[in-house]
Amino acid sequence: MGSAKSKSLLPSVEQFSDELWLVDGLADRTIDAYRADLINFGSWLTQHNGKTLLQVQNLDIEAWLASLLERKISARSVARYTASLRRFYQYLLTNGQVVQDPTMRLGKIKIPHRLPNTPTQDDVASLLDITDLNSHQGLRDKAMLELLYATGIRATELSDLKVEDFDFKNRVIRVCGKGNKERLVVYGEEAAFWLDLYLSRSRPALRRDYLCNHVFLSVRGKKISTGVLRLVVKKHASNKGIERPLSTHSLRHAFATHLLDAGADLRVIQELLGHACISTTQIYTFVATKRLVTLHSRFHPRNKDTAGYQAGDNLHVRFQSMNP
Structure with a gap:
């Protein structure tokens, strides 16, 4: 994460990424996707209320997700962002970096059922x-x-x-x-x-x-x-x-x-x-x-x-x- 955006993020993001690699054995592309989601959320926080990822409350996350839906971001993508945040804040809570998980009260995003285009x-x-x-x-x-x-x-x-x-x-x-x-x-x-x-x-x-x-x-x-x-x-x-x-x-x-x-x-x-x-x-x-x-x-x-x-x-x- 060598960009200006990444410098505003806390070391906890890199620690979380290391956890995904060392403990969960996730692929590099999957870890990059988690990191990118957190970068996007962190950038939005900085622009809208100046908070860091460790200062987030439930209302902040709901406001961000609502802004994504207003921008016509697909429900599937919003659900993926939600899953990334849930996993990140569960990690922070387990490791004592936050006292409360701000994703606990988030509702479930309804994803339209999409059937694969299967060849005959x-x-x-x-x-x-x-x-x-x-x-x-x-x-x-x-x-x-x-x-x-x-x-x-x-x-x-x-x-x-x-x-x-x-x-x-x-x-x-x-x-x-x-x-x-x-x-x-x-x-x-x-x-x-x-x-x-x-x-x-x-x-x-x-x-x-x-x-x-x-x-x-x-x-x-x-x-x-x-x-x-x-x-x-x-x-x-x-x-x-x-x-x-x-x-x-x-x-x-x-x-x-x-x-x-x-x-x-x-x-x-x-x-x-x-x-x-x-x-x-x-x-x-x-x-x-x-x-x-x-x-x-x-x-x-x-x-x-x-x-x-x-x-x-x-x-x-x-x-x-x-x-x-």
């Missing part, structure tokens, strides 16, 4: 139908996309994968997720086939003389970046004429929703995705329910539109062999 099974099938498999890049892209869809891992998690993270015999991957929390995920035969092909044919050529031990490599032989991963998804979606906006996270949504459609248990999906709280995973139940309502209203014989249900290419078959 046909969208995913089209995206994975990569025809350029004679080039090292094409084979790498095929293996990456198959693995993203087969496991639901994040782009950053796939980028960080190393050879030693794989148990190729049992098709299990040790993934380091948010907050450096490790989990085990499994992948099916389809992803295993393309991964083995990539590792034997294309990775040695991409690796060249570098000693990089990451699984997926750029054309320069270094660890592939999340930016390149996003471009890979956009390129192949464009090549297939897919109109729906797709991203690496779209495949994560597709993994969860399609598993749920195929009858998987929500707790299992939570473990595979690495969600700390089941409420985060429950968003996919709304997606699945919405899809069921649409299918029922369109294809049920007692409804007016009786065009008949044509079962598509059931990609959940890929998940039937996930258990090693």
Whole structure:
């Protein structure tokens, strides 16, 4: 925090940041987000009443949150600011730097329910139908996309994968997720086939003389970046004429929703995705329910539109062999 704004903040902010890193093991970007929220609040305090973060009362926080809503800041962002302040002042109270938590009486911000824009099974099938498999890049892209869809891992998690993270015999991957929390995920035969092909044919050529031990490599032989991963998804979606906006996270949504459609248990999906709280995973139940309502209203014989249900290419078959 080298800016003029940051100099007006108390050492308690940096102590709080250190706590998030040392004790909670949060990622740097998450800690930066907490710090930025406190910087914004601290700047507002200085401009409006000259108070410091240690002098704050409940009315000060309510006034700031109200000003954010007046400026048309989204409810989701305001809720995040509230969560940052709650955690910060709970830390200060625990460590004796304040005698009362000014966030105790804050009401809960209502966030509109936003469903993820999940690709259909046909969208995913089209995206994975990569025809350029004679080039090292094409084979790498095929293996990456198959693995993203087969496991639901994040782009950053796939980028960080190393050879030693794989148990190729049992098709299990040790993934380091948010907050450096490790989990085990499994992948099916389809992803295993393309991964083995990539590792034997294309990775040695991409690796060249570098000693990089990451699984997926750029054309320069270094660890592939999340930016390149996003471009890979956009390129192949464009090549297939897919109109729906797709991203690496779209495949994560597709993994969860399609598993749920195929009858998987929500707790299992939570473990595979690495969600700390089941409420985060429950968003996919709304997606699945919405899809069921649409299918029922369109294809049920007692409804007016009786065009008949044509079962598509059931990609959940890929998940039937996930258990090693």
